[in-house]
Amino acid sequence: xxxxxxxxxxxxxxxxxxxxxxxxxxxxxxxxxxxxxxxxxxxxxxxxxxxxxxxxxxxxxxxxxxxxxxxxxxxxxxxxxxxxxxxxxxxxxxxxxxxxxxxxxxxxxxxxxxxxxxxxxxxxxxxxxxxxxxxxxxxxxxxxxxxxxxxxxxxxxxxxxxxxxxxxxxxxxxxxxxxxxxxxxxxxxxxxxxxxxxxxxxxxxxxxxxxxxxxxxxxxxxxxxxxxxxxxxxxxxxxxxxxxxxxxxxxxxxxxxxxxxxxxxxxxxxxxxxxxxxxxxxxxxxxxxxxxxxxxxxxxxxxxxxxxxxxxxxxxxxxxxxxxxxxxxxxxxxxxxxxxxxxxxxxxxxxxxxxxxxxxxxxxxxxxxxxxxxxxxxxxxxxxxxxxxxxxxxxxxxxxxxxxxxxxxxxxxxxxxxxxxxxxxxxxxxxxxxxxxxxxxxxxxxxxxxxxxxxxxxxxxxxxxxxxxxxxxxxxxxxxxxxxxxxxxxxxxxxxxxxxxxxxxxxxx
Amino acid sequence: xxxxxxxxxxxxxxxxxxxxxxxxxxxxxxxxxxxxxxxxxxxxxxxxxxxxxxxxxxxxxxxxxxxxxxxxxxxxxxxxxxxxxxxxxxxxxxxxxxxxxxxxxxxxxxxxxxxxxxxxxxxxxxxxxxxxxxxxxxxxxxxxxxxxxxxxxxxxxxxxxxxxxxxxxxxxxxxxxxxxxxxxxxxxxxxxxxxxxxxxxxxxxxxxxxxxxxxxxxxxxxxxxxxxxxxxxxxxxxxxxxxxxxxxxxxxxxxxxxxxxxxxxxxxxxxxxxxxxxxxxxxxxxxxxxxxxxxxxxxxxxxxxxxxxxxxxxxxxxxxxxxxxxxxxxxxxxxxxxxxxxxxxxxxxxxxxxxxxxxxxxxxxxxxxxxxxxxxxxxxxxxxxxxxxxxxxxxxxxxxxxx
Numbered sequence: 051x052x053x054x055x056x057x058x059x060x061x062x063x064x065x066x067x068x069x070x071x072x073x074x075x076x077x078x079x080x081x082x083x084x085x086x087x088x089x090x091x092x093x094x095x096x097x098x099x100x101x102x103x104x105x106x107x108x109x110x111x112x113x114x115x116x117x118x119x120x121x122x123x124x125x126x127x128x129x130x131x132x133x134x135x136x137x138x139x140x141x142x143x144x145x146x147x148x149x150x151x152x153x154x155x156x157x158x159x160x161x162x163x164x165x166x167x168x169x170x171x172x173x174x175x176x177x178x179x180x181x182x183x184x185x186x187x188x189x190x191x192x193x194x195x196x197x198x199x200x201x202x203x204x205x206x207x208x209x210x211x212x213x214x215x216x217x218x219x220x221x222x223x224x225x226x227x228x229x230x231x232x233x234x235x236x237x238x239x240x241x242x243x244x245x246x247x248x249x250x251x252x253x254x255x256x257x258x259x260x261x262x263x264x265x266x267x268x269x270x271x272x273x274x275x276x277x278x279x280x281x282x283x284x285x286x287x288x289x290x291x292x293x294x295x296x297x298x299x300x301x302x303x304x305x306x307x308x309x310x311x312x313x314x315x316x317x318x319x320x321x322x323x324x325x326x327x328x329x330x331x332x333x334x335x336x337x338x339x340x341x342x343x344x345x346x347x348x349x350x351x352x353x354x355x356x357x358x359x360x361x362x363x364x365x366x367x368x369x370x371x372x373x374x375x376x377x378x379x380x381x382x383x384x385x386x387x388x389x390x391x392x393x394x395x396x397x398x399x400x401x402x403x404x405x406x407x408x409x410x411x412x413x414x415x416x417x418x419x420x421x422x423x424x425x426x427x428x429x430x431x432x433x434x435x436x437x438x439x440x441x442x443x444x445x446x447x448x449x450x451x452x453x454x455x456x457x458x459x460x461x462x463x464x465x466x467x468x469x470x471x472x473x474x475x476x477x478x479x480x481x482x483x484x485x486x487x488x489x490x491x492x493x494x495x496x497x498x499x500x501x502x503x504x505x506x507x508x509x510x511x512x513x514x515x516x517x518x519x520x521x522x523x524x525x526x527x528x529x530x531x532x533x534x535x536x537x538x539x540x541x542x543x544x545x546x547x548x549x550x551x552x553x554x555x556x557x558x559x
Numbered sequence: 560x561x562x563x564x565x566x567x568x569x570x571x572x573x574x575x576x577x578x579x580x581x582x583x584x585x586x587x588x589x590x591x592x593x594x595x596x597x598x599x600x601x602x603x604x605x606x607x608x609x610x611x612x613x614x615x616x617x618x619x620x621x622x623x624x625x626x627x628x629x630x631x632x633x634x635x636x637x638x639x640x641x642x643x644x645x646x647x648x649x650x651x652x653x654x655x656x657x658x659x660x661x662x663x664x665x666x667x668x669x670x671x672x673x674x675x676x677x678x679x680x681x682x683x684x685x686x687x688x689x690x691x692x693x694x695x696x697x698x699x700x701x702x703x704x705x706x707x708x709x710x711x712x713x714x715x716x717x718x719x720x721x722x723x724x725x726x727x728x729x730x731x732x733x734x735x736x737x738x739x740x741x742x743x744x745x746x747x748x749x750x751x752x753x754x755x756x757x758x759x760x761x762x763x764x765x766x767x768x769x770x771x772x773x774x775x776x777x778x779x780x781x782x783x784x785x786x787x788x789x790x791x792x793x794x795x796x797x798x799x800x801x802x803x804x805x806x807x808x809x810x811x812x813x814x815x816x817x818x819x820x821x822x823x824x825x826x827x828x829x830x831x832x833x834x835x836x837x838x839x840x841x842x843x844x845x846x847x848x849x850x851x852x853x854x855x856x857x858x859x860x861x862x863x864x865x866x867x868x869x870x871x872x873x874x875x876x877x878x879x880x881x882x883x884x885x886x887x888x889x890x891x892x893x894x895x896x897x898x899x900x901x902x903x904x905x906x907x908x909x910x911x912x913x914x915x916x917x918x919x920x921x922x923x924x925x926x927x928x929x930x931x932x933x934x935x936x937x938x939x940x941x942x943x944x945x946x947x948x949x950x951x952x953x954x955x956x957x958x959x960x961x962x
Contacts, residue, residue: 386848406839408906417836418847424829435775
């Protein structure tokens with residue numbers, strides 16, 4: 051009988067309309083590093099939110115047994131009191147406060163009513179020593195890099211007497227050196243008796259550090275593999291992650307591929323604030339008329355960054371490389387210029403970046419193509435309404451009129467408004483970033499149909515998606531992107547989920 | 560499928576005028592609030608509020624705030640604020656004072672000079688807001704102090720007065736009328752009122768016919784007729800009252816022209832649309848190809864220009880350019896915008912709404928003054944009215960939008 055620090059039994063968690071977790075059972079041994087992997091949206095983060103009390107007891111079905119006793123966390127505070135600490139992918143540090151203040155935020159060292167600054171700084175220095183971070187505890191968070199910030203998060207976790215540390219994609223934003231240091235630290239923590247659960251896409255890291263790996267797919271546990279023998283290969287893990295049948299969820303299309311429309315050559319983009327960090331690294335992408343090209347990559351691989359930098363330099367700094375449209379070099383340094391050249395980009399987050407939610411359907415559809423409705427600077431309001439009504443009908447946007455505010459529409463209908471807006475600009479190339487995220491199955495099918503209509507009309511379409519089955523279902527060709535580099539270019543006939551994931555996780559030499 | 564999409568339309572038709580008015584609650588509510596307030600004040604002042612002389616006085620005495628509110632509402636729609644306009648009024652007053660009184664140049668040189676300085680002042684603030692990226696609150700708070708200081712330096716802290724009559728006429732003059740002031744009904748004023756009312760109604764009818772031809776009309780006919788009739792009647796009533804005193808103040812003509820121009824700009828021009836888009840969702844606007852920095856810059860240039868117009872009007876009316884002129888005007892203009900339905904978060908508001916908001920404040924001011932209430936009570940009540948108006952908007956919004 052193994053000594054389990056944690057058992058989650060038959061966890062089921064449903065959101066309206068979706069079963070995010072279905073009868074999930076996992077066991078974590080005391081003092082091990084336990085990896086959890088699965089595709090984006092498989093349910094990993096949901097499971098960790100259940101464990102850490104983000105979704106309180108009663109919000110899910112099943113039992114959590116921590117150190118042999120059932121626990122019922124009502125909030126993160128409860129789980130932290132029990133020694134379960136989660137470090138999220140987006141770090142939760144306050145940039146203007148010092149390292150020491152961040153470590154003890156919400157858990158301040160006090161004498162009486164006042165903060166005991168000596169105790170704060172002395173204890174912070176001790177924690178920093180334990181995580182191997184050589185910084186003054188009084189340094190502000192904004193003045194240290196992401197790698198060091200990650201270490202501060204771990205120091206903060208350790209200040210809470212952590213027994214079970216959960217790390218969500220801890221190395222996603224780190225460079226190789228920082229990643230290696232962090233993995234060493236996790237090993238060190240394990241030797242000090244801290245059990246770690248690590249969620250990661252990086253399979254080589256998982257193999258290097260984890261004792262067991264649990265594979266989750268579609269909200270269910272597929273298997274738990276023992277990595278200690280070293281016999282389990284990355285391919286074996288990948289098979290577990292993707293082994294699902296592709297059913298007929300994609301409309302049929304016959305490809306008629308024509309001449310090259312957009313060529314992205316030697317495209318290099320740096321982070322907008324950290325100017326020395328390369329986000330897109332000498333990428334080369336070609337898309338032809340009548341072609342749907344997919345870009346597959348993990349979170350943080352630089353997919354959105356590639357697309358937005360191509361779309362009028364709307365992301366990044368020090369952008370170098372050349373764009374060619376129909377074989378001619380073009381300059382598109384503003385979104386307006388990109389639109390005039392016939393490039394359109396529908397964002398990943400339509401509520402935050404794609405729509406003006408307090409404005410109506412009509413004015414959202416016309417916004418990017420407004421110059422077309424206003425040849426002399428004055429908008430023809432009646433034609434605008436006619437155009438919007440045409441799209442409402444042809445795209446089947448479910449709304450009583452085009453005067454309805456887009457904030458009141460469902461996700462699928464909002465996405466159709468976004469697509470209408472870009473179709474009205476009559477682009478040659480459409481870049482669609484996660485076009486079906488958060489949309490129900492029926493609306494997804496309709497959106498695939500719209501994409502098919504676009505390429506049938508001779509347009510070129512680039513689709514960025516986290517869902518491999520979707521890319522395999524609708525694309526003619528798929529590029530894989532890893533750490534900002536294009537690592538592969540596969541005709542869809544040659545692409546399998548296994549090969550894609552292999553190239554999506556390809557590390558730099 | 561088809562029954563599902565047509566059902567809501569049918570239902571909306573059945574509910575007809577009531578549901579249409581509910582969907583226009585903000586605009587209709589503002590208009591009704593204004594009319595109720597007028598009636599209430601007329602009653603409380605025993606009928607002395609709406610006399611010809613008082614109406615003239617209210618319009619004349621608040622026109623510069625209303626002018627400021629036109630530019631201010633555009634800035635607020637874009638999601639900014641401008642605290643400097645009161646000081647701009649003082650600075651432009653000082654500049655025109657130096658040009659006309661000290662240098663003895665004609666009034667039109669002063670007007671051109673004042674408008675030019677206004678644009679320069681606006682461009683200065685626009686650069687900091689749009690291209691350097693400093694929040695407008697800070698930039699214009701700085702401007703409020705800087706321009707006040709500049710005005711005082713220009714004046715050497717001594718008011719310039721009196722101005723030449725030709726300049727004073729801009730703020731205190733009237734269009735010509737027949738006969739003596741306060742005697743009988745002036746046919747010229749009535750004719751102008753009738754022409755303005757007719758033009759407005761004809762334009763509205765033409766627009767409605769255009770929409771009907773394309774099958775786009777949503778507004779019920781009964782409501783359209785009521786709206787057109789009320790608009791026309793309102794203009795004719797104001798003209799009727801003005802014609803019994805001194806005729807139409809020149810500054811009201813300026814205000815009317817500005818309202819017409821800027822309403823069109825905000826509704827019909829690409830620039831106006833870009834301002835709404837910028838205030839509604841900055842990133843979405845940028846990603847839709849809008850040069851939001853240019854929009855921000857132009858908005859502040861425009862607000863400097865409008866501040867200059869208000870400055871010229873105020874200086875002319877008071878026949879003096881003083882170091883403390885225009886103090887707190889920015890707050891009156893901002894209050895007018897928010898009472899008129901603009902949102903602090905940007906993206907929402909109209910020029911007409913801001914005008915109604917300004918008129919509500921003006922009516923409250925003058926009515927309470929006629930009732931003999933002290934400025935202490937006046938401020939107390941105006942503060943509550945501002946709060947109530949914005950609370951109504953918040954309530955209205957939470958009612959409309961899904962989660």
